[in-house]
Amino acid sequence: MKKSKLPKQALIILSIALVLVISTVMWSSAQITQDTEEEVQSTLRDVATQNALIVQQELRENFNLLYSLADAISVSPDAVNAKSIAAQLGSFVSTYEFKRIGFVSPDGQVISTDGYVQDLSSRDFFKDGMQGLPGITNTLQDRLGTPEPINVFSIPVYDQSDSIIGVLFATYRNQHFEEILGVQSFNNQGFSCLVNQDGDLIATSSNAPASLQEADRMSDYLTQDARNDQPLQDLHTLLQSSSSNGGYFYGGSQKYYYYAAAMDNLRSDRQWFALTIVPDQVLSSRSAPILFQVRLLILLIIVIAGCGTFAFVHSIRIQRRQLYRLAYVDPLTNGDNFACFKEKLSHCNGDCGFYVALDLQDFKLINNTCGVAKGDETLLEVWKLLQTGTHLGEFSAHINADRFILFLRDNDRCTLEPRLECLCQDISNLSTKLNIPKLFPLCGIYETADHKEIEQNYGKAVQAKYPIKGKRTRHYAFYEDLDIKQLSEDRLMEDVFEDALKNGEFQLWYQPKVDPVTGNILGAEALIRWKRPDGTMLSPGKFIPLFEKNGNITTLDEYVFRTVCAQQQRWLQAGATLYPISVNISRVSLYYSNVVDKYREILNSFRLDPKYVPLEITESATIDNSDISSLIEQFHEAGFTLLLDDFGSGYSSLSSLNVMHFDTIKLDKSLIDYIGDRNGEKLLLHITQLLQSFGMTITAEGVETSDQVEFLKNLHCDDIQGYYFSKPLPVNEFEDFVRKHTGL
Incomplete structure (x- = not known):
């Protein structure tokens, strides 16, 4: 009996051991499948979120352009006609790849950059715009020009009294959304689409199933499979909640996983989502090799339990090393992250x-x-x-x-x-x-x-x-x-910059440039001021250095230039005599290769002669930029007059003036303060004679005393800028100053 029991007991122990080992392996198989599924879901979420961010950026840029163009139109609403639309908006169509840009008057009549004139009073986007609401339509079929799917961006246009004078719209080719969504994912097995909160399809990637591309709504596509009753309800609930989450549905013989990434609301009733979808076979294709190895391990464990166990442990170690590398190794340097x-x-x-x-x-x-x-x-x-x-x-x-x-x-x-x-x-x-x-x-x-x-x-x-x-x-x-206090102030200014720009908190003041002999006005320099909602006025010295560091200065530079162009246009339309109003360009803006084209486009949109908006470049900006000579030449070819600002502030290189051909040199206040000192006056004399021999005009900055004015007269200085004649003035006071100093 005992001998017969021993083999049976051993068999039971071995069976129990094998069951435990096999159970462990089976559990590990399920765990691997779960980890793989979570990895796919994580990647799915990342791809959808990235698509949403890219589409959001595209929407933001297009709306920012329309708001900028609306500001330009609101300057002179009486000039809104087919000819002015072509002149003011036409240059932006190809640059921003719109099909057309148009303006709809309150009676519904539209004039567009491609010459079409029609009645759009029945269109929802026009009605919304006249109610003060911006928007973008679902996908429409454009019946004008080449038939193709489009989406229409629209915003209201206000006049100077904040009354709505029409709706500005831009026709956007839906193909651009398809291209954004066309980024490959999951070895091109994944596909994406844009939907709104009602489930309407806005755009789909080109590799999406044909039945999805042909559908108008997600419900049309999902109801083709009877198993989608609950998934359809779940998707509807998700879209209505305006939140981001994932789910699944069925299509043919496939099960699909999706993740819906909600975008920032343009309007509460216009929520869009970026859906990225991947078939279940992606999960099975990723887990199949691992599962095959696991099943092979089960077979080997049954034959030789020890070898199977060792192989399993070995595979786990490999995976841990891979996870360690993903978690702790930087992919670029192969060092620590x-x-x-x-x-x-x-x-x-x-x-x-x-x-x-x-x-x-x-x-x-x-x-x-x-x-x-x-x-x-x-x-x-x-x-x-x-x-x-x-x-x-x-x-x-x-x-x-x-x-x-x-x-x-x-x-x-x-x-x-x-x-x-x-x-x-x-x-x-x-x-x-x-x-x-x-x-x-x-x-x-x-x-x-x-x-x-x-x-x-x-x-x-x-x-x-x-x-x-x-x-x-x-x-x-x-x-x-x-300086922690200063740091906090800087962070606050960074946080409110965009809102301050939209709310018109940045104001332009004008410091006159005066003929030293006659005292007549010759022009002015536009200087930026920031008036906070509480009435606090911030000088440029507080926020300009900050914005030069964080890159906001390029946006502010363009705002100042566009605002000066708009003001010059208003004076021109009012029949006033125009004087050159110079605008500063920061050194950061000069690093962008398209800066000349951008400023030319802004100027052309206002139909101004560039001589009325000279550009000032600080002397320090010419030191770091190796391309400055080429940029100066490009600005001259575009017709701009260039002024070298702050000359003599510490970086002066007289020999460089022979290479950088500026039209006007602005003598820094530090040089003007030399007046009264014998050696300093000699220095000023020889500098001005040298510059005049180069054919350059001379502006003296920071002039504050009559002795300085008399000395500069004898140097034949072309114009003077400083507190002796006037401090920087808001536009209404500057207009009064011009009337008093026109020589008329």
Whole structure:
């Protein structure tokens, strides 16, 4: 009995062991399938969200253009006719790839850039616009010109008294939405579409099923399969909730997963969603190889339990290594990423050291001028320098783009600063090695021994760079040296910038330029002021340097230029004598290769002679920009008059004036203040004689005394700008000044 029992007991134990092992393997199989499904769902969400962001950006840019054009039309509503539409709006059609742009008068009559005249009074977008509502239509079939699917953007147009004088619209080819949605995903097995909250289909990608492309609504497509009763109800509930989420439905023999990413509401009744859809076979194709291996393991376990167990454990280890690489290895440098940096540093709490947030100022110029591949090569070379520059127990990581972080264990600033100087110099020297624009690394530093909140510590290191960003005067700054109050004020100004621009808080003041002999007005310079809703007036010195750092200055530059053009147009239509009103262009705007074309388009939209809107370029902007000579030539070819502003403020190079052909030189106040000093007056005399010999006119800035005026008269200075004659004036006071100093 005992002998007979032993084999049976062994068999039972072996069977139990095999059942446990097989159960474990089967559980692992289900877990792998679940992980794969979650991975697909995560990717699905990311693709849908990205599509939504791209479409939102497209919508925002198109509406911003229409608002800008509406401002121009509202300047002179009596001039709205077919000829003015073609002149003011025609140039924007091809630039922004619209089919047409048109204006609908209150009686429903439309005039458009392609010459069509018809009655649109029955159209919903016209009715909404006359009620003060912007909008974009569902997909329509354009019956004018080439028949094709379109979407119509529309906004109301207000006159100077805030009364609606019509509706401005732009016809947008639906094909553009299809192209945006056409980005490949899931090896081109995934497809996307745009729907509104009622389930109406706006656009679909070209690889979507034909039955979906032919449908007008998602319900039309889903009701083709009887299994979609509940999925259809779930989708309807999701769309009506205006939130982002995922789900599934059936189509033919396939089950599909989708994720609906909600876009920012244009209007509460016009919610759009970007749907990205992927067939179930994507999940099975990803999990099938793994499941096959698992089933093979089951067979091998039955034959040789030990080998099967070992193989399974081995496969788990491989997956863990892959997950570790995804979680902690930067794909560009193959070094540590920020997650790995945080993990390592979290074990060093109590160890004092310095967080160093490093980036490369104006790095995008390298990508724009040398290509992304050269940009990646540059980042790899920087990473190598960081690796050689760190010691045992110190960490470094690539965060993203051109941003890096280091943790250095120096005792104090005295030992840290030489290391940073050496590192920054080595990075700058890469410019010669790689034949790229000059690199200028910036480091923000925060010292602490508390590593419980690593992201907050990094944020403080980033904040430390704030005062030096964009100046190219220092490579590093410490958080302890920050003016936190100023930082908070700057952040507030950044947050409200866009709303302030839309609400007209930025005002233009005009400082006259006067003939020093006759005292007659010769022109003016447009100066920006920011009047907050509480009545506080902010001077340019508070917000211009900030916007030069964060890039908002380009938008502000264009706003000032467009506003001056509009004001000149109003004076012209009122029959007033026009005087040149000069406008400043920041050095940041000059880095964009299309700056000349953009300013030419704005000027042409107002049908102004460029001589009435001269452009001022600061002397410091000519130092960093290697393309400045070419830009000056392009501006001249476009008909603009160019003024070199702040000449003599510290960067002057007289020899460069022979290369950069400016029309007018503006002598900085620092030179004017030399008047009364014998040597200073000699300097002014020889400078003005040299400039006049080049054929340049001369404007003196910052003139405040009668002695200065008399001296400048003797130098035959062409015009004077300063408090002696007038401070900067709001437009109504400037008009009064012009009437008093016209020489009439």
